[in-house]
Amino acid sequence: MSNERTRPDPTGPAPARAGDDPDQTLLDLIRDGDEQAYGVLLDRHLERIHALAQRMLGNAADAEEVAQDAFLRAWQQIPNWQPGTAKFSTWLHRVAMNLCHDALRRRRDSRPVEDIQPVSGEPGPEQLARRQDRSGRVQAALATLPERQREALVLSHYQELSQREAAAVLEISEEALESLLARGRRALRAALAEELEDLQGKGDGHRHGI
């Protein structure tokens, strides 16, 4: 299935408030040659980007590759970083998302489905659907969502980016973001109806699209 969306240039400017970047001091230190600042920047962002990639790809090895590539690009970009054009975090998330898209495309094009190793270590996505483990079932349901809905959920729910930031990463309006989120959550509820019943109690028969 081709991706109809135009892939934005991750190095281009994004909506941001100038002077509002919590990473600006670190970026300045890095440009001044402070080795320790790299470590601090990694400690601040590596886990989050690694987690983002896991939730997008459902695969630990691919997620590690995405995280590594994202930061290698950051090392190249930081010397040329222009303050005020975009928050570093927004830029980094966009790079990671684009790398995830590339990984998903390569996976569709070349890898047999059974070769994919899920995050939890259990073999095969078919087995995931039958697993007793809730995490696996939810991860499998996430993987069935259209990519844009999954992106929106990962950025808003898991990464807890603000509406403004998540919309900037996806290069859409906040209204469009909200629409993607609502559709994604609705699709997940449909796919995980049994799980929801377990969580809510079998006496509640209402499904109000929440």
Place this chain on the structure above:
Amino acid sequence: MDTDMEFERFQELIAAYGAEPRRWPEAEREQALALLGRSPQAREALARAHATDALLDSVAVRPAPLRLRRQLLAQAPAARPHWRQAFTSFWRDLGGWQLAGPALAAGLALGVGIGVGLSPLPAANGFDEDTVFQLAGLAPHPDLDENWIDEP
């Protein structure tokens, strides 16, 4: 004055963003919380949204391996600054154009005047970094360029 949030909008909000107020749009958060306080219907809807959140939160992720952090640090550009970056840091420490510029200009003027005869010199605040480098005999090695980064 903010208008009260309607229940319909509250439903849209939690349908998209879930049950946790920290994920709600900042501009609507207070109104949503106010509605929650006065509407049992809103509280009931919120309880159902919590269930969807719990499902999403059940997805486990592994921490990034330590070797990944080590690899990325090893691949970071070396801490040796580019000659321009070194000058910029040094110049900033001296107080920049406001403090060091006039002193440098005076020193250069004296040196040039003695060495090659008197001639008019640009004001200190007219210097750019390249001119300063050239006058101070600190022009970069011709093999270096702006994008020079030491290879690991």
